Amino acid sequence: MAFVAPKETYSGKVYQVEIGTDKTAVFGGESVLPFNSFEGNAPNRPVVAYEIQDVAPEDWPETVKKVYDGVSNDPVAWAKHCQDSLNARAIALRLIGTHPDRENRSPEDAAKTVKDVLAAINVPLIILGSNNAEKDAAVLVAAAEAAKGKNCIIGKAQEANYKTIVAAAMANNHKLIAMSELDINLSKQLNILITQMGFDKERLITDPMCSALGYGLEYTYSVMERIRLAALTQNDATMQPPMLADVGMYVWKIKETQASEADLPQWGTLVERGIAWETTTAGSLLISGAELLIMRHPEAARAVEKFIDELM
């Protein structure tokens, strides 16, 4: 007799999140484990967003820096390039220049960059702070106001600074990334605290913190997998927001994507190595449940889109 694959049904599902106003992007909404559309509903493709920054990426490794030569010195040009030449479905603007140890740009500077970029593109925008908890509280408030009405994602709210950022996201009608550090219980607690403030749980995105292959990928993978299982099998509403994998930032700072062929010939060609590292990290986290990815190298992003094509 023919083999019939057993089908699981789950009591819960992932919330669907839509961003943007002009051209929109939708992710999440599935009622099954990642890509298991044979057993239920997986209505949306994961979204890959291209990362740009508010200052020129002097600290990015050559492999990924030179791809953006000529545009990366101007966030507006950079954003346009990603949208028009690379067909980005969304753009993530990381306001790294506002970090106190970097250019220490002000919230007002950041707000201006946000306004300029928004005026230049019609795909959805994700706005990220510099990950300095104190500065981000001020920067993201200004950015959220500057982006009012554009249905952006503001990120990231953390335990140390979530109150002000949540208030700004609520007041300006944005979606919000809640980030915790590889701890599923703290991730749940942060989502609880945020929703207790009155923030709609269906406007949240959970970031359990990405790690590059070889630098903790399996920890991120396990936490994501457990979050997704809690959402589906326990119908745990606090764990039902879609998840973010902020891949590019974590991958392009490791040795494997930067060490020269002269220094480490046994590691093979530098360019391919870096692209493969970003592709593998992103691909793995898609399987553990990431519905939104932020990536840097266009070839890695393209490889990931092909991967998604084959899995869906």
Next chain:
Amino acid sequence: MLIIGEKLSIIAKRVREAMMKKDKGPIQEIATRQWKEGSGVIDANIGPAEDGGEELMQWMVTTIQEVVPLPVCLDTTNANAIEAGLKIHNNQWGRPFINSTSNDPERFPILELAAKYNSQVIGLTVGKGGLPADAEERTEIAAEIMGRAMEYGVPLEDLYLDPLVLQIATSQDHALHVIKAIKMFQEINDPPMKTVVGLSNISNGCPKALRPILNKYYFIMLMNAGLTSAIADAHEMAEALNEKKIIDSVLAGEKLDDAKKMMEITKTLDVIMGRTLYAHSYLEM
């Protein structure tokens, strides 16, 4: 159910200062209170005590037994300090306990002391290779500790197996592993092995108000699984025993009239049983 009173621990500021200054007052006050609250043994945790451990342990044992007619549980990794305490322990109210031996070779000499001084001994089911993953691994280790105890001449009825309670805030799945381990430990010998837990570990790292709630309900679950004894807060355990009936009725499927209590019990049981992910605000959900 034997309660080993946990409060005389070097981790507590007031106790630590009394130990450093050799101030009898706080030690005797806390020992007496634990005795009145129903402790059958008083744990004396002096920490690693690398310097002056022997004098400190002897001081703790005599100070405690001056006012409280109970045996002492000698809690330290310093084997010399344990021996010093055993030498002067007053056995008229019961034999002392040693806390603890384990599957780590550095802890094997503890069994020699237990045999030499005819004391009871706690065996922690953990080895050198990291935390045990589940009930089965804990039971494997338990069997090894039992074999070793017999080699050293410690009667199995003097060995209390401790399955290593981990904090629910970061190791939620271990709550169930430990309950299963308590059951399995009773099956590996006839008569069944005695068991003990460091109960308050379950709520380590949780908000202060949650700790007694988690401690009490987890204690009841472990009791129902056959737990022999616990290193715990005697007052909390007395409260737990008072509430055992209503907790057992909820476990049996009954609904309480007191809605708030019902919520507290069901939500806490859901977290202990792994039906809901733990978060510090789990009671508010």
